[in-house]
Amino acid sequence: MQYRLFCSIFCAGLNLGAAPLLSHEFWIEPEKYQVNSGDPVVARLRNGQEFNGAEQPYLDHRIARFEVIRNGSAAPYKGRMGDMPAFSADETDDGLAVIIHQTQPQTLTYDTWEGFQAFIDHKGFAGIPGQHTARGLPGAGFSEQYTRYAKALVSIGSGAGSDRATGLETEIVALVNPYTDDLETGLPVQVLYQGSPRPQAQVEVFAKAPDGSVTISTQLTDVRGETIVSLAPGHSYLLDAVVLRPAPKGKDYVWESHWAALTFAVPEK
Template sequence: MQYRLFCSIICAGLALGTAPLLSHEFWIEPEKYQVPIGTVVVARLRNGQQFKGAEQPYLDHRIARFEVVQNGSATAYEGRMGDMPAFAADEEGDGLAVIIHQTQPQMLIYDTWEDFQAFIDHKGFAGIPSQHHALGLPDAGFAEQYTRYAKAMIAIGSGAGSDQDTGLETEIVALANPYTDDLSSGLPVQVLYQGKPRPQAQVEIFAKAPDGSISISTMPTDARGEAVIPVTPGHSYLLDAVVLRPAPEGQDYVWESLWAALTFAVPAP
């Protein structure tokens, strides 16, 4: 048992360590997006592509913030080292609960320019190559630091309530409640960076149908950092938006990426 746990922890570390290089997303996946009051809420941390990924254990040295926000108050969550699922808690309060998970910064090295180009192309950073070369940076062997900021919305009981700015350096805020509001025109969201709207940010949309099939699309935010995400009843969603910025002077890495993710479901009629 100890050997299996050790292997799962090492494999999780390797998966997280190479994630942005392969344009992997990191998200919180609730076992159920709607639960009765008093139910144990279970959620998994996942890392992968196309809304499919390996489950990650609870690793306290990789966590900067792990909380549940409900009815305007935040409660810190503490699990046990190696827990899978990483989150399991009795949630007694009625209303919308938002699980927040922020990782500690991690580092990777780009061995080739092609790896970096694939990442920036996928995430829509058209101006980065010219900026990279203007800074006199090498085409290979350079490092990037990355941090994940994941949120998941779960309806407990009535599911009433609203998402909010939780103070993450970057995050996606739902401007409507997917469990109680009319989403016939889509779910409005806002992408924030350092507490301010992020205009012209690429939002990647992963939609999972009841049969498990995945569709992927992208949408830019407007001047207010907002976008209206088309949604379909019975589907679950992962939204992703990435900030890429030059590293502060004097660091041993040259780029920083900040990954915001939001997961939720739209109830079937």
């Protein structure tokens, strides 16, 4: 048992450390996005690409914030070291539950420019190479610090309620409830950065069909930091938006990335 726990923690550390170099996403994946009142809510932390990824255990030294928000009230979540799934709650009240998970910052080093270029191309940061050169930074052997901010929306019983800003450095907020509101014209969302709307932010949309196939698209937010995501019944969704900014002076890394993720599902008609 101790050997399996060590392996799960060690392997998870390797996966998390390599993630941003390959533009991997990090998200919360509920076992069920809709549960009956009183039933347990179970969710996994995942790290990977194209809405498919390796499960990560509960690692308290990697967690900056882990909470469940119901009816506007936040309650911290505390698991056990090595738990997989990382989240399991037996006491579930009726309504919309918003699970949030913020990682501790971690650092990676780019040994080649190509790895960094692949990341910034994927996430739509066209101006970063010019900024990198203007700052006199090297083309290889430089470091980036990254932090993840994941949210998941789970419907319990009636699923009534709403998502809201939670004070994360960056986050994606669903402006309507995907379980109870009219989604005929799609789901409006807003991308926030330091509590303010983030205009012209690239939102990557991963849509997983009931058969497990995934389609991927990108769209930009408007001047209010908003965009409308087209949805299909029976699909689950991962939305991802990344902030990349220069590191403060004096740090041993030169860039900071902040990754916002939101997961939810659309009920079958």
